[in-house]
Amino acid sequence: MVTGELKSKIDNLWEIFWTGGLTNPLDVIEQMTYLMFIRDLDDADNVRAKEAAMLGLPHKSIFAGEIQIGDRKIDGSQLKWSTFHDFPAAKMYSTMQEWVFPFIKNLHGDKESAYSKYMGDAIFKVPTPLMLDKIVTTMDAIYEQMEQIKSADTRGDVYEYLLSKLATAGVNGQFRTPRHIIRMMVEMMNPKANEIICDPACGTSGFLVAASEYLRDRKKQEVLFDRQNKEHYMNHMFHGYDMDRTMLRIGAMNMMTHGVENPYIEYRDSLSDQNTDKEKYSLILANPPFKGSLDYDIVSADLLKVCKTKKTELLFLALFIRMLKIGGRCACIVPDGVLFGSSTAHKAIRKALVEENRLEAVISMPSGVFKPYAGVSTAILIFTKTGHGGTDKVWFYDMKADGFSLDDKRTETKENDIPDIIERFRNLDKETDRKRTDQSFFVPKEEIAENGYDLSINKYKEIEYVPVEYPSTQEIMTELHEIEMKIGEEMQALEELLGLN
Structure with a gap:
């Protein structure tokens, strides 16, 4: 979470844009994103150079030698943040406008890549040299503060705080997924080097970034030091779709900054006939929009066969089942209503998960997890697509704390069930003897079927009353x-x- 001095510096940066005449929050976010990306390119290039030196591997800096920009050749070092941030305001402004921006717009050679698609129409909108000078100085202070905090998640948190200024939620109920919840889901799914990963409602690519970081950190040898696996990781592993071009642009830059050269980030309405993906992905990680209501005419016909509804949260579940390969796995966030809703469509999708696939886990999360953006109660569903059933028993966990207070302030606390959830999920064989009064327990499939496929934990949890x-x-x-x-x-x-x- 972004708090204290760091929050104050980010607010100050926002104020510089605002008072300088950029008052559209989308424009501010885009310009900040470009500048963060430019700075991160310099940092990432230095890190890769050090890694290559340690491993004795060759490394060619993207800033090496002379770089062709338009009809001129420029010394690549002039394009580095660490060089031009010391320039006088007027020179810095002309460098950014005439050299750096054209450089990042054409950075990716493949014109069909996600990066090229969404950077092609990027425009530098900072109006004056003095304003750019203030922005660069403030951003240096922000990065310095981030460095002092020394948390792997700080950059993601800064991004999330910036994005929170756009709106509390979009028209279809989208809101940002907290980084620690994303990381928990990725750890539970334990992605492998040969995965094909998708988020059909990717936003800023939070789940894809977390999965890429997990593989780089935990399976570095297997992923990055095997030629075939590395090529797959860079070009074929990550797929994301969204209907917001700004989010896609941010998502593409986010992935590239995190070392994935060519993610497949596409503009697409995942629920429409425009999305023809079937049995394509081995892992889906998602927090699809809640509370959206769609017109039947634009929804893919084969999704309506599974559950005829206008509710996006139910249609996305049907979509996940369709998009997964046999044996493919999914971890997704759903609003609590999905677990116990009594409509025909609610029951149909739950029955499909339990009877036609293997539903493995339901993790109930407290309503404060998404504050201050939303107070909705949610759960995480984990299932494997089998196409022929396989649910024997379902593991339920009652999360009571996620390491932060459950009010609007979301201050850090000692109470945190996340490490326990990951540990128990990875050792489900030790969960069989737990009682219904415990924080986690199994429920047999037959009992779930008898209860109309109700998946709310309160239906099965037993409360121990101690007489007073x-x-x-x-x-x-x-x-x-x-x-x-x-x-x-x-x-x-x-x-x-x-x-x-």
């Missing part, structure tokens, strides 16, 4: 009389002290 013994009325009255007498004695002593007697 209270003193008798006579004892309470005696105690009150004693207190009354004591008050009388003390009042009399006080009156004597004050000479009122």
Whole structure:
């Protein structure tokens, strides 16, 4: 979470844009994103150079030698943030406008790549050299503060805080997924080097970035030091779709900054006939829009066969099943209503998960997880597509704390169930003897079917009532009389002290 001095610096940066004449929040976010990307390119290039030196591998910097920009050749080092941030304001402004921006727009050689598609129409909108100078100085201070915090998630948190300024939620109920929840879901799914990963409602690519970081950190040898696996990781592993071009642009830059050269990030209405993907992906990670209501005419016909509804959260579940390969896995966030809704469509999608696939886990999350953007209660569903059933028993976990207070402030706390959730999920064989009064337990498929495929944890959780013994009325009255007498004695002593007697 972004708090204190860092939050103040980001607010100050926002204020610089605002007072400088850029008042559209989307424009501000885009310009900030470009500048963060330009700075991150310099940092990432330095990191890769160090890694290559340590491993004895060749490395060619993207800033090496002379770089052709239009009809001129420029010394590549002039395009580095660490070089031009010391220039006088006027020179910095002309460097950014004439050299750096054209450079990042044409950075990716493949004109069909996600990056090229969404950077092609990028425009540098900072109006004056003085304003750019202020922005660069403030951003340097922000990065310095981030460096001091030394949390792997700080950059993501800064991004999320910036995005939170756009709106609390979009028209279809989209809102940002907290980084620690994304990371928990990725850890539970434990992606492999040969995965084909998709988020059909990707936004800024939070899930795809987290999956790429997990593979780089946990399976570096297997992913990056195997030629075939590395080529797959860079060009074929990550797929994201969204209907917001600004988010797609941010998502493409986010992935590239995190070392994925060519993610497949596409403009697409995932629920329409425009999306023809079937049995294509081995892993889906998503937090699809809630509370959206669509016109039947634009929804893919084969999704309506699974559950005829206008509710986006149900249609996305049907979509995930369709898009997964046999044996493919999904971890997705759903609003609580999906778990117990009584409509025909609600029951149909839950029945499909339980009877036609293998539903593995339902993790109930407290309503404060998405604050301050939304107070909706949510759950995580984890399932494997089998096409022929396979659900034997479903593991339920009642998350009570996620490491942050559950109010609008979301301050860090010691109470955190996330490490326990990951540990228990990875060792489900040890969960079989747990009672329904515990924080996690199994429920057999037959019982779920008997309850109309209700997946809410409260349907199955047992609460242990501990009898409390209270003193008798006579004892309470005696105690009150004693207190009354004591008050009388003390009042009399006080009156004597004050000479009122």
